[in-house]
Amino acid sequence: MTSSKITVGSTEIISLTDVEMQFPWAAFFPTVPMNELEEYHELYPGSWGDVGFKTDAGCYSVRSDGMTILIDTGLGPGPHAMLGGATGDLVNDMRSKGVPPDDVDVVLHTHLHPDHVGWNMSGDEPTFPNARYYAPQADWDFFKAALAANPQMEQVIPLNDMGRLELYDGEITITPEVSTLATPGHTPGHSSVLVNSDGEKLLIAGDLAHHPAQVDRPEWSAAFDMDGAQASATRKKMLDRLLEEGHLAAFCHFPGDGFGHIAKSGGKRVFQAL
């Protein structure tokens, strides 16, 4: 793992962490044979915890064209009962890395799952007071229609009531260097963020994959993938493209900062962390 800050052309990207999470393997990868998964243990020890799949609610900030863009907002302050009372630390982590909440001009959501919207609001006020928030229209429609099962929408709906939420569909441009790309399957509106600056590219892939073993086995879907078949197809297509083009990628739930390249090594397709 290197420093949490990288540059892509004239942009600067910082990896941010909210809270560590673990899920028993049977709950996380219910259809994946454990003996096959174990083949990847040595390659990616950071994704194994004592309970099962180990990850964190990761986010990124992008400085581009004079703007600060926050990609996702973690699980939130908590305490989180499902994590034994753990609390989120995103805002402290942002401050310590030079990205105070007031600096954020845009909050761009890859999707609207609980571990990606948790710090949107602080009580009745937006945590990022100067930001416009962007969320995928298809996720808004889906989760808003099932509010009882999606309490995380309490972090999203007030922003719409305040006129601070923009719903987007497919490709939108935030700055000349930062745009979105539809990568559906994990959720109906799941999107990735493409940073393209001075000939260098980074795909901030959100939850396109959760575990780095999926780079070699894109057909393996996490239980959180709402449409497993579509998620697998999208994952395969995007990973093929990343391998072919050699661009940098960033995954919210991969170990460490989540920055790396897709490469071929030892007969496998692997994630090579920066």
Ligand SMILES: [Zn+2]
């Ligand atoms: Zn997630």
